[in-house]
Amino acid sequence: MSSIQALMEDNDLQHIVKNELGKELLRKELVLEDPLAQIMALTSLAPFSESNRECSKVAFIVYWGVNKVKTKEENGRADVLPMISKHEGKELAYRCLIARAFFKGALMDLHERRAAPKPEYYYEAGVNAFYSINEKEIGNHFKKWELFLQTVFI
Numbered sequence: 001m002s003s004i005q006a007l008m009e010d011n012d013l014q015h016i017v018k019n020e021l022g023k024e025l026l027r028k029e030l031v032l033e034d035p036l037a038q039i040m041a042l043t044s045l046a047p048f049s050e051s052n053r054e055c056s057k058v059a060f061i062v063y064w065g066v067n068k069v070k071t072k073e074e075n076g077r078a079d080v081l082p083m084i085s086k087h088e089g090k091e092l093a094y095r096c097l098i099a100r101a102f103f104k105g106a107l108m109d110l111h112e113r114r115a116a117p118k119p120e121y122y123y124e125a126g127v128n129a130f131y132s133i134n135e136k137e138i139g140n141h142f143k144k145w146e147l148f149l150q151t152v153f154i
Contacts, residue, residue, distance in 0.1 A: 036063045048144045054137040065098035090133050096126025101149035
């Protein structure tokens, strides 16, 4: 393996590069053509996560949520909010994180108007769902990810 190949495959180096890209994105001095790469660069800035894998996984979850919002259902609403009776496992975990980070007002509205659970319920459901799909790092940092995503993306 050449030294350049070794550098390209070095997870620590990849994390450093993504981190620097994320800083440039926050200064609005750089815009990447690939939305997923842009999201990955931003999630790599999470100060509480030491895992490149965790940051990349959360980036994929955010990207998944963005695509869900862009693809509206027949009734004209985005299908991104969690429904305990309908979703489980990975889908429930992703939806709880996306909803708590970006759509907390919609969760509160559903609670007040439709007797859905309070937004706090989706915190516990999300943490438990991440544990059940063996994504314990995200489960352990769920609240921190929620706040980080709100800060960076909203």
